[in-house]
Structures are given as structure tokens and as C-alpha cells.
Amino acid sequence: MLNLMSTVYAVVMAGGRGERFWPLSTEQRPKPFVPLIGPATLLQETVARLRSLVPVERILIALGENHRAIASRQVPEIPPANFIVEPVGRDTAACLGLSAIHLAQRDPQGIMLALPADHFIDDPEQFRQTVRKGIENLEGSTGIVFGIRPDRPETGYGYVRAEKPALPAAAWPVIRFVEKPDAAKAAEYVRSGRYFWNSGMFLWRNRTLLALFEAHMPEVSQALNELRPLLAREDAQGEVTRIFSSLPRISIDYGILEKASGLRLVPVGFHWDDIGNWASLARAVPADSSGNIAQGPAVPVESSNCILRSDDGAVAVFGVSDLVVVRARGRILVCSRNRATDLKTLLSSLPEEMK
Amino acid sequence: MLNLMSTVYAVVMAGGRGERFWPLSTEQRPKPFVPLIGPATLLQETVARLRSLVPVERILIALGENHRAIASRQVPEIPPANFIVEPVGRDTAACLGLSAIHLAQRDPQGIMLALPADHFIDDPEQFRQTVRKGIENLEGSTGIVFGIRPDRPETGYGYVRAEKPALPAAAWPVIRFVEKPDAAKAAEYVRSGRYFWNSGMFLWRNRTLLALFEAHMPEVSQALNELRPLLAREDAQGEVTRIFSSLPRISIDYGILEKASGLRLVPVGFHWDDIGNWASLARAVPADSSGNIAQGPAVPVESSNCILRSDDGAVAVFGVSDLVVVRARGRILVCSRNRATDLKTLLSSLPEEMK
Numbered sequence: 001m002l003n004l005m006s007t008v009y010a011v012v013m014a015g016g017r018g019e020r021f022w023p024l025s026t027e028q029r030p031k032p033f034v035p036l037i038g039p040a041t042l043l044q045e046t047v048a049r050l051r052s053l054v055p056v057e058r059i060l061i062a063l064g065e066n067h068r069a070i071a072s073r074q075v076p077e078i079p080p081a082n083f084i085v086e087p088v089g090r091d092t093a094a095c096l097g098l099s100a101i102h103l104a105q106r107d108p109q110g111i112m113l114a115l116p117a118d119h120f121i122d123d124p125e126q127f128r129q130t131v132r133k134g135i136e137n138l139e140g141s142t143g144i145v146f147g148i149r150p151d152r153p154e155t156g157y158g159y160v161r162a163e164k165p166a167l168p169a170a171a172w173p174v175i176r177f178v179e180k181p182d183a184a185k186a187a188e189y190v191r192s193g194r195y196f197w198n199s200g201m202f203l204w205r206n207r208t209l210l211a212l213f214e215a216h217m218p219e220v221s222q223a224l225n226e227l228r229p230l231l232a233r234e235d236a237q238g239e240v241t242r243i244f245s246s247l248p249r250i251s252i253d254y255g256i257l258e259k260a261s262g263l264r265l266v267p268v269g270f271h272w273d274d275i276g277n278w279a280s281l282a283r284a285v286p287a288d289s290s291g292n293i294a295q296g297p298a299v300p301v302e303s304s305n306c307i308l309r310s311d312d313g314a315v316a317v318f319g320v321s322d323l324v325v326v327r328a329r330g331r332i333l334v335c336s337r338n339r340a341t342d343l344k345t346l347l348s349s350l351p352e353e354m355k
Numbered sequence: 356m357l358n359l360m361s362t363v364y365a366v367v368m369a370g371g372r373g374e375r376f377w378p379l380s381t382e383q384r385p386k387p388f389v390p391l392i393g394p395a396t397l398l399q400e401t402v403a404r405l406r407s408l409v410p411v412e413r414i415l416i417a418l419g420e421n422h423r424a425i426a427s428r429q430v431p432e433i434p435p436a437n438f439i440v441e442p443v444g445r446d447t448a449a450c451l452g453l454s455a456i457h458l459a460q461r462d463p464q465g466i467m468l469a470l471p472a473d474h475f476i477d478d479p480e481q482f483r484q485t486v487r488k489g490i491e492n493l494e495g496s497t498g499i500v501f502g503i504r505p506d507r508p509e510t511g512y513g514y515v516r517a518e519k520p521a522l523p524a525a526a527w528p529v530i531r532f533v534e535k536p537d538a539a540k541a542a543e544y545v546r547s548g549r550y551f552w553n554s555g556m557f558l559w560r561n562r563t564l565l566a567l568f569e570a571h572m573p574e575v576s577q578a579l580n581e582l583r584p585l586l587a588r589e590d591a592q593g594e595v596t597r598i599f600s601s602l603p604r605i606s607i608d609y610g611i612l613e614k615a616s617g618l619r620l621v622p623v624g625f626h627w628d629d630i631g632n633w634a635s636l637a638r639a640v641p642a643d644s645s646g647n648i649a650q651g652p653a654v655p656v657e658s659s660n661c662i663l664r665s666d667d668g669a670v671a672v673f674g675v676s677d678l679v680v681v682r683a684r685g686r687i688l689v690c691s692r693n694r695a696t697d698l699k700t701l702l703s704s705l706p707e708e709m710k
Contacts, residue, residue, distance in 0.1 A: 023671075301704040302694070314686040314709040316378075318701040319694030320678065327687055331669040332680070334689055339657070339674030346673040349656045354669040 004135050009110050009206075010054045011099045014043050014063040014071060014117035015089055019344045020277045023331035024311065026355070032117035033070050036275060037284055042118045047075045049124040053131060054113070060084055060102065061117070062095050087241035092200075093255035094247040097213055097224045102231065103206045111138065112209060114202045114252075119274050120284040126270035134203045134266045137171035142212070142262035143204030145174060147196025148272050153186035156276060156341075158198040158253055161189075162265040171264035172196075177257055196265060198253060199272060216259045220247055278324040278333075279340035281307055298325065307337065359490050364465050364561075365409045366454045369398050369418040369426060369472035370444055374699050375632045378686035379666065381710070387472035388425050391630060392639055397473045402430045404479040408486060409468070415439055415457065416472070417450050442596035447555075448610035449602040452568055452579050457586065458561045466493065467564060469557045469607075474629050475639040481625035489558045489621045492526035497567070497617035498559030500529060502551025503627050508541035511631065511696075513553040513608055516544075517620040526619035527551075532612055551620060553608060554627060571614045575602055633679040633688075634695035636662055653680065662692065 014032040018025040025034045032043040040048065043061075050059055056077045062084040063071055071083065084102050086095055096114055103110050113131060121127050134144040147160050158179055162172035177198065181189065189195035204212075213221040223243050230236040230243075248255075257263065273283045285293050291305035298308035298315040306317055310327040317325055322337040331354065335343070347355055369387040373380040380389045387398040395403065398416075405414055411432045417439040418426055426438065439457050441450055451469055458465050468486060476482050489499040502515050513534055517527035532553065536544060544550035559567075568576040578598050585591040585598075603610075612618065628638045640648050646660035653663035653670040661672055665682040672680055677692040686709065690698070702710055 023669075297709065299705055299709065301701050310687075314378075315689070316687065316701060316705055316709065317689040318698070319691040320689060323675065323678075323689065325687070325689050332665075332671065332682060332687055334670070334672040334675060334678065334680050336674040343673070346656050346671060350654055350671055354652065354654065354671065 004111060004138070005053075005132075007107060007109055007111050008054055008113055008135065009058045009060055009103055009107065010050050010113045010115060011084070011096065011103070012043070012046055012050075012059065012061045012115050012117045013092060013095055014061050014067065015086065015095060016118060017089075019347055020341075022343050022347055022355070023326060023333050024309070024328040026329070028066065029070060030067070030118075031275075033067065033074060036281065037120060041074055042120070042275075043071065044074050045121075046115060046117045046119075047078065049121060049127050050115075053128045057082075060099060062086060062099050064089060087237075087244045089249075090244065090247045091249045092252040093217065093220065093250045094244065096209065096252050097217075097220055097247070098227070098244065100206055100209045100213070101224050101228050104210065105228070105231070108207065110206045111135070112202075112204055112206045116200045116274070119200070119272060122271040122284075123269075126268075130266060130268045130270065131203070133169075134171070136169075137264055137266060138203060138205070141171065141264040142208060142260050143202055143257075143264075144171060145257065145263055145265045146199045146201040146203075146268050147172070147265040148199050148268055150186075150190045150195065150197050153183055153190050154197065155180055155183055155186050157274075159186075159189050159195045160198050160265055161195050164194065171266050174263040174265050177253060179254075196267060198257075199268060200253075200274070201268075202252070202257075212256045212260055216256045217250075220255070223247055277340040277343070278307055278309075278326060278335070279337045281309075296327075298327070305337065307340075359466060359493070360408075360487075362462060362464055362466050363409055363468055363490065364413045364415055364458055364462065365405050365468045365470060366439070366451065366458070367398070367401055367405075367414065367416045367470050367472045368447060368450055369416055369422065370441065370447075370450060371473060372444075374702055375696075377698050377702060377710070378681060378688055379664070379683040381684070383421065384425060385422070385473075386630075388422065388429060391636065392475060396429055397475070397630075398426065399429050400476075401470060401472045401474075402433065404476060404482050405470075408483045412437075415454060417441060417454050419444060442592075442599045444604075445599065445602045446604045447607040448572065448575065448605045449599065451564065451607050452572075452575055452602070453582070453599065455561055455564050455568070456579050456583050459565065460583070460586070463562065465561045466490070467557075467559055467561045469559075471555045471629075474555070474627060477626040477639075478624075481623075485621060485623045485625065486558070488524075489526070491524075492619055492621060493558060493560070496526065496619040497563060497615050498557055498619075499526060500612065500618055500620045501554045501556040501558070501623050502527070502620040503554050503623055505541075505545045505550065505552050508538055508545050509552065510535055510538055510541050512629070514541075514544050514550045515553050515620055516550050519549065526621050529618040529620050532608060534609075551622060553612075554623065555608075555629070556623075557607070557612075567611045567615055571611045572605075575610070578602055632695040632698070633662055633664075633681060633690070634692045636664075651682075653682070660692065662695075 016030045018027045018030040035041050060082045161175040287293050292300040294308040296310035298310040301318045303317045304321040307324045312327045324335045326333040371385045373382045373385040390396050415437045516530040642648050647655040649663040651665035653665045656673045658672050659676040662679045667682045679690045681688040
């Protein structure tokens with residue numbers, strides 16, 4: 001275990017768009033780079049959680065070129081060489097493929113801990129214990145999926161069906177991945193006790209991941225092989241971009257995990273949330289007795305179940321309920337809580353200068 | 356008529372508090388002094404409507420000391436001597452009593468046209484014609500009340516019962532004033548065709564008004580007589596304030612009009628609204644096909660029946676209905692439309708620095 005720990009590299013996936021947390025987040029500053037919960041950004045919190053588990057020399061950050069500068073400012077402790085720049089956004093399969101060939105050059109025996117940069121995790125120590133448990137259970141498996149015990153029939157997440165192990169300390173053999181289910185299916189999954197939410201956090205030996213690409217995404221694997229010799233060449237950036245752009249927009253779940261055998265699942269022991277939109281902030285931040293959450297100088301009066309956030313100045317809400325009100329970057333959003341999932345629709349209707 | 360016109364003095368009552376249009380209006384800048392409908396403030400619009408009817412030398416403005424500076428800036432054409440300063444707010448009876456003794460010194464034969472500074476009137480020419488009709492009908496009456504034909508059973512206004520005259524050009528003899536009725540009474544009044552809303556606009560000979568004070572508010576009349584010799588004395592301001600402060604907080608309607616006989620009513624030929632709160636803006640400003648009103652850079656998307664106003668920057672509302680959203684003076688109000696009448700409650704709950 002101690003030996004293995006020294007070969008673990010964290011790959012923090014800091015991609016993503018800025019729509020769901022508009023007006024706080026934007027394309028120039030997507031969700032990982034904004035302080036959603038506390039004073040630190042989600043990226044900073046993700047790196048901070050890793051610090052006593054993985055030294056900064058082995059924390060890699062995968063991101064878009066246009067976010068490299070903001071990431072350098074936010075986590076200056078990460079060596080510049082550890083930024084893995086995706087020339088364009090191509091979802092998690094391409095992101096982790098690119099990360100895998102970077103890591104292969106660095107340490108052919110490396111273990112990759114892949115983590116989204118924009119999730120909420122309440123207990124850093126529990127997080128680290130969970131990762132350690134994953135590492136302990138890596139031997140003999142294709143890879144480890146970290147799974148969340150569902151507490152509601154969420155239809156927006158992917159699920160993982162797993163088999164309860166005989167020993168409590170052991171990982172659960174993964175039976176299958178399930179794409180976002182309908183409400184009835186989701187309710188059945190929650191009742192069963194055998195289904196977990198796919199957290200998007202994974203652990204595998206880097207060479208196993210590359211083998212999985214070869215087996216299940218042979219064209220991507222070939223493109224990655226073409227990319228390998230180009231990575232260090234400053235003069236090849238155009239070619240890198242061309243090849244990377246040709247990769248399919250597919251998630252690692254859909255491209256590889258659903259097809260792979262021998263995966264195991266480690267249930268997480270912390271409170272986790274992907275905070276997919278303003279409304280889901282309510283699952284990560286405690287509300288007052290009227291169900292209101294207020295961050296910044298925002299005051300709810302005779303109002304209930306509102307999510308208020310102000311970075312710019314006074315916001316007063318009066319006699320309303322189930323609203324999201326956000327004041328940031330000089331802009332105001334007022335949105336019904338149940339439409340917070342759909343800010344893309346709003347943004348497509350706004351004049352450019354207002355976005 | 357031409358002779359009479361030259362003795363008409365307009366008294367524009369520019370008192371009032373700032374609560375109902377917070378955050379745009381404040382105690383320092385109440386409703387008459389904010390641009391609610393167009394680019395001009397309600398005070399500016401009130402004075403502009405009067406311009407071709409009464410020369411500025413005969414337009415008086417009654418206001419609080421703390422609003423004298425803002426009024427001078429907004430209507431610089433009004434001579435400084437025409438500002439009648441109320442030492443404290445004491446409602447319309449005291450305001451018009453003070454105005455009457457000012458006017459008595461200026462022109463003992465003067466006719467007073469008393470007008471609130473904060474009402475919406477859509478058609479300035481119709482307004483002037485209506486005033487002229489009042490002046491034509493003044494002879495033989497105690498005073499003229501301008502009445503609005505009600506188009507809904509409003510319970511927030513006072514009503515005036517009047518008798519239809521034989522000649523269409525004549526004024527309607529006033530039968531009685533009715534304080535804010537309940538919904539059933541209000542509906543009955545609207546159906547009857549004999550009830551009008553009290554517009555708060557009045558016309559009378561100034562000496563008649565002073566006689567009405569003597570008859571119906573003898574203590575106020577006595578106080579006014581004490582004030583008369585003090586008005587021009589700079590050294591008597593403390594005494595003026597003391598006496599004026601002792602006056603009861605009573606409206607002219609309640610203090611005098613309800614008791615007076617011989618009043619006549621002239622129905623108005625323009626669209627009028629007192630715009631009592633943000634929600635009532637909807638009666639003065641046209642809405643889009645979804646019932647939304649948007650002033651400034653405020654965009655409703657998949658929203659209906661919202662009143663949006665921004666003086667400071669971008670406001671986007673999404674998937675909501677029946678809200679008032681106002682952005683002004685660095686502050687944001689989000690309020691349900693049916694609570695817009697009650698902003699006082701909100702303000703009493705806000706921390707001082709947010710108001």
C-alpha cells in the first residue's frame with residue numbers, strides 16, 4: 001500500500017462550461033474556477049483535499065487552454081508542467097486518454113486517480129480514506145469506480161450496479177453501468193441497495209487504462225499513439241489540435257467503463273454532490289428555518305425555499321418562494337428553482353453583452 | 356374665463372415617503388423625484404403639464420425642507436420663492452393650509468389649483484382642458500373636485516358620489532365623499548355610474564379655502580393665522596416649525612372636503628393613475644404579449660406578468676411569473692407582485708445599510 005501510494009497521480013479534470021452557474025460562472029470562468037460553497041473555488045478545494053494524499057508534483061490538472069491562466073493563479077502550488085492542456089473540449093474519454101499518454105511518459109507504472117474538479121465533498125479526511133481503500137482494492141481489478149449510495153431517485157445521474165462483497169472491507173464487483181434512468185427505474189435502484197451513483201471518480205493503473213482504450217476505443221487509442229511523440233514538441237501544437245479535435249465527444253463511462261469487465265466499486269464514506277446547478281446548492285449548503293440559503297448581502301423576508309447569492313451588493317427578496325436569485329459580475333439572475341437546470345435556454349435568449 | 360386664468364396658481368404637492376418604490380425611491384428621494392415612467396421624474400412631468408396653462412411664476416411647489424435642493428435641480432424654471440417648505444410632513448390639510456396663507460400674501464383673489472406631484476396622467480392637453488372646465492365651473496361652487504370614472508372596484512381609493520348635471524358641460528354637484536370602501540361597496544359604486552375616484556386634484560378660490568379651514572378646522576385655521584406674520588421672517592423658523600408641527604396629520608379630504616357643502620365635481624377626460632406601488636406601474640406602462648413590463652436592460656425569458664426595472668445593469672429573469680424585480684441604487688428588490696403594496700414591511704426588516 002505504501003509502495004502503491006508513491007505511484008499515484010491525481011488527474012483533476014477541470015473542464016466544463018459556464019452556463020449552469022451563470023452569472024457567476026461563464027465560459028471564461030466555468031464552474032471549477034468559481035467559489036460556489038465557501039471562499040475557495042471548487043478547483044482549489046479539490047486540490048486541497050488531495051494535498052496530504054498526493055504531493056503536488058503528482059497532481060495533474062487537465063483543462064482547456066483558455067483556463068490555464070486562471071488555474072495557475074488559483075492553484076499556484078501545482079507545477080506548470082502538470083497542466084495537461086486539452087486543445088478543445090472533447091469530454092472525459094478524450095481528456096483521460098490525453099492524460100494517460102502524458103502520465104505514461106512520466107511514470108509507466110503510475111496509478112491514475114481521476115477526479116472531477118467541480119464536485120462538492122464535505123469531509124476531506126473521509127475522502128482520503130476512501131481513496132486509500134480504492135488503492136488497497138486495486139490489485140486484481142481492472143479499475144476502481146467510486147460509488148455514491150443514492151439517497152433519492154435521481155434521474156440526472158448514471159448508476160452502477162454492483163455485487164455486495166463477502167468481506168465488508170472489500171470492493172464491490174461491478175455488474176453493469178446504467179445510463180440516466182427514468183423515475184420508476186431510479187426508485188427501484190434506490191430501494192435495491194445494489195445500485196450506486198457513478199461519482200465520476202475513478203482509479204486505475206495507467207497502463208490498464210491505455211489497454212482499455214485499445215480494446216474498446218481502438219480509434220481513440222490510435223490517435224493517442226499519434227499524439228504521444230508530439231506532446232513535447234512546441235512546433236507540433238497545430239497537429240496536436242488537429243488530432244485531438246478528431247476525437248469523439250464521449251464520456252469515459254460510455255466509451256470504456258460500460259464495456260469493461262473486472263471493475264470494482266468502492267462506496268464513498270463522505271457526503272458528495274455534483275452541484276449540477278444553482279438549485280442543487282441546497283444539498284450542499286444548510287438552509288435557514290424557512291428553507292432559504294443566503295450567501296452574501298442577500299436578505300429573504302417573508303420568503304421561503306429561496307437560494308440567494310450576491311457577490312456585488314444588496315439583494316432583498318420579499319414575499320416569494322422557490323426562487324434562485326444571483327447577483328454576480330454586475331448581472332442579476334432571477335429564476336424559478338425548478339428551471340435552474342435549464343439556464344442554457346435562458347442564455348441562448350440573452351443579448352451577447354448581457355451574458 | 357380669460358380673466359380667471361390669470362389668477363390661477365398651481366400648488367404642486369411634492370411630499371411623500373420613499374418606501375413604496377424602494378430601491379429606486381428613498382426618504383431622501385421620494386416618488387415625485389424619481390423617473391418612474393419615462394426619463395422625466397413625476398414632478399417634472401407635473402410641472403411640464405402645467406406650463407402652457409399656468410406660467411412658472413404662478414406654479415408653487417409644496418415640499419419638505421430636505422427635498423428643496425433636489426426639486427430646485429429638477430425644475431430649475433420654478434422661482435426659488437415659489438417653494439413652500441413644510442417644516443415637517445403633516446399630510447395634505449396642513450400642506451394646503453400653509454400654501455393658502457402663502458398664496459393669500461401673494462394674491463388675495465387667487466385661485467388655487469392643488470395637484471399631487473406624483474400621479475400619472477397620459478394626456479397633457481386633456482389635462483389642461485379638464486382644468487379649464489373646472490375653472491369655468493368654479494363660479495357659484497365652493498370648489499371643484501376632479502373625479503376619475505372608476506374602471507375597477509378599487510378598494511384603495513376614496514370615492515366621491517355626485518349628481519349627474521342636466522347640461523353635459525356642467526360640473527356634477529357633489530353629494531358626499533366616501534372613504535376607502537370594501538370590495539362589495541366598491542363594485543356597487545362602479546356599477547352605479549354616480550361615483551368617482553377622488554383624484555386628489557382640487558380647485559378653489561384661495562379665500563374660500565381659508566374660510567373652509569375656519570369653518571371645519573378652526574384650530575388649524577388659528578394656527579395658520581399665527582403662522583402668517585412669521586412666514587417672511589428668517590428669524591422665526593423655529594417658531595414656524597413648532598406651530599406647524601402641532602397641526603394634525605389629516606388629509607384635506609377628511610379634514611374639510613367631507614364636511615363642506617357646495618362642492619362640484621368635474622370628471623377627467625384623461626387616463627389617470629396614482630401609481631401607488633411597483634405593481635400598479637402595469638396600469639401606466641404597456642406590457643408585452645406575456646404581460647411583462649421591462650424598463651432598462653432587463654430581459655424576461657419564459658416569464659409572464661413580471662414588472663422589471665433596471666437603472667444599474669443587466670437583469671435576466673427566467674421561468675417566473677408575477678414578480679417585481681427592481682435594480683436601482685446598487686440594490687436589488689425581488690418581490691411578488693401582490694406584495695408590492697407592502698414594501699414597508701420589507702424595509703423594516705432590512706439592515707440599515709441595505710435600505
